[in-house]
Amino acid sequence: MNKLLAAGAITVAVALTSSGCSSGTSGTDRSSAPSSEGGKQKVSFLVFPSPNLPESYWKAQVELVTKAHPDLDVELVAAPSESERNDYAKQLAASGQLPDVQIGMQDLVALESHLAPWTEAELKDFLCPTCGAVNGKVLQLPTNTQTIPNVFYNKKLFAQAGIAEPPRTYAELLAAAEKLKAKGIAPFVGGGAFVTSQPWTAILATDLYARTPDWMARRRGGQTTFAADPAMKAATQKFADLAAKGYLDKRQIGQDYPKTQEAFLGGKGAMYPMGSWFAAAADQSDMKDDIGVFAWPGDDGSLHLPAFTGGGLSVSADARNPAAAKEFALAFQLTKENLDASVKADALFPAVKGYTPPSDTGPVFKAVYDLWQKAVTEKATVPAFGWEAGDAAMLPGMQGTFWSTAQDLVSGRKNVDQALAFLDTEWEKTG
Structure with a gap:
């Protein structure tokens, strides 16, 4: 899905010629x-x-x-x-x-x-x-x-680590990651740009938006900030802890999106938090029957699936x-x-x-679509943090800032307090 734009480029690639x-x-x-x-x-x-x-x-x-x-x-x-x-x-x-x-x-x-x-x-x-x-x-x-993210997982690698079924709570997710790591299997496939931020978006869905679905409207209205909100800080700490425990590998930050997709499909990691669009590539792969999907679990195991329309x-x-x-x-x-x-x-x-x-x-695709339909039926959809549109979205320019901050957290360049303060500073500059 993603490549890097050369700085300042205005010339477009030669497009397509056909009857239409x-x-x-x-x-x-x-x-x-x-x-x-x-x-x-x-x-x-x-x-x-x-x-x-x-x-x-x-x-x-x-x-x-x-x-x-x-x-x-x-x-x-x-x-x-x-x-x-x-x-x-x-x-x-x-x-x-x-x-x-x-x-x-x-x-x-x-x-x-x-x-x-x-x-x-x-x-x-x-x-x-x-x-x-x-x-x-x-x-x-x-x-x-689109649902952003789902957690795609490699059934064979789960079996190798003795994981019988997808985790239903956040504690079970951490336990699964530890089992995978102990077996020498990378728990998660990560990468650059928006890929790194996917687990953060998932945690914000279960720990922030599930309780405060209008959080972004409150931030836009000046009623809260990234640094001042305890739920935002706690969710961000969870994300940073995944890197600190070695479940998210900072060495993968340099991978672009195609490389992360190739890595997961090549069996180089057990879980791949990614938008529903990945199902298309998954279904064209040889391992399509060995890929499962689950919603990122919250502490109590209730379903909260982030979605964007x-x-x-x-x-x-x-x-x-x-x-x-x-x-x-x-x-x-x-x-x-x-x-x-x-x-x-x-x-x-x-x-x-x-x-x-x-x-x-x-x-x-059928598994991802069925999961979304289940969330719709149970009224369990929440906004996908960083992917919202219009008046429900972050201010212009902040999506990229959110993605780069996720990379800083995983690499250790910023701690949680520094990351949230940075988001607030950049928000005020944008506003």
């Missing part, structure tokens, strides 16, 4: 005419290729839309990075080069003047039409739900042809074949009325 997709450029040329030859309406579409969603995926999905909407001529612009996509999109927006349609991004959504709002009528087919709203305006289509397309406020841009975005997000493809390629849970996943999904 013309070659990519650096952003959008606002001086060009809004229509292509033959009366077709031009729409530029910024995407972020990843291991699950390579350029070939985006090309195929765009072609599905343009076949059904022959009035559209879509220019697929492939960015050179996924991991720093918020910063990249903000650079394009600041320079007046933001493409007409983009994958939804937290920091860009927060800069609401750059995006066109969606109307109530345009949102009628979505299960949560107001998810991710900013000041009452929905700026990215609330298309998908949003992540859909947004349309530039300066789109050359706003009507055509919205036509494309809605068609892309509501075409059943596209939704089915997103389920299989990125293990998304489409938040679209009347939609059900295809029956031929793999065993890992």
Whole structure:
């Protein structure tokens, strides 16, 4: 899912050419005419290729839309990075080069003047039409739900360590980690960027959001801070302790996201806290039948599964042809074949009325989806800390700061008090 953006890069990778997709450029040329030859309406579409969603995926999905909407001529612009996509999109927006349609991004959504709002009528087919709203305006289509994180585990490595079943309480999770470590098996697979922060997000789900689901709203309103909240400090200490005990390996911080995925699928660690999207790669692997999944357990064993709904397309406020841009975005997000493809390629849970996943999904996706459905039925979903959208999210720029702070905690560069104070300092700078 993630690669590293070269500092200050503005040039985009050459995009794809097909009957419905013309070659990519650096952003959008606002001086060009809004229509292509033959009366077709031009729409530029910024995407972020990843291991699950390579350029070939985006090309195929765009072609599905343009076949059904022959009035559209879509220019697929492939960015050179996924991991720093918020910063990249903000650079394009600041320079007046933001493409007409983009994958939804937290920091860009927060800069609401750059995006066109969606109307109530345009949102009628979505299960949560107001998810991710900013000041009452929905700026990215609330298309998908993801659970962040789940804990994927290697059944064979669990058996080697004498662990008969997934842990149901936090104490059992620690006991399992100790058994794995004693057998010379890395308890967790970790890595750089957002990967390191996944256990922290999980602990905050069970120990903070389960009790205070509006914590982020309180932080945004100045009613609490990272350093002053005892529950935040206790949860963060739990996370730091995982590293101190050797269950999280600081040597893995240098691994990028693809390498962490390869490491888990290669049997180099027993547990992999990761978003539900990992199920797609897991189901394409040889070990798909040996991968289980459980929700990160809290102290009392009750279920609290962090979830995020949003992540859909947004349309530039300066789109050359706003009507055509919205036509494309809605068609892309509501075409059943596209939704089915997103389920299989990125293990998304489409938040679209009347939609059900295809029956031929793999065993890992089915396990993740069933876990989410169980949490929904039991009203046990909570926000996914650091992944929220709109008014429920951290301030722009803070997501990356949260991720880097997680790395500092695991590496030992910061202790808990220093980390929380740093988050507060950066929050005030951003605000």
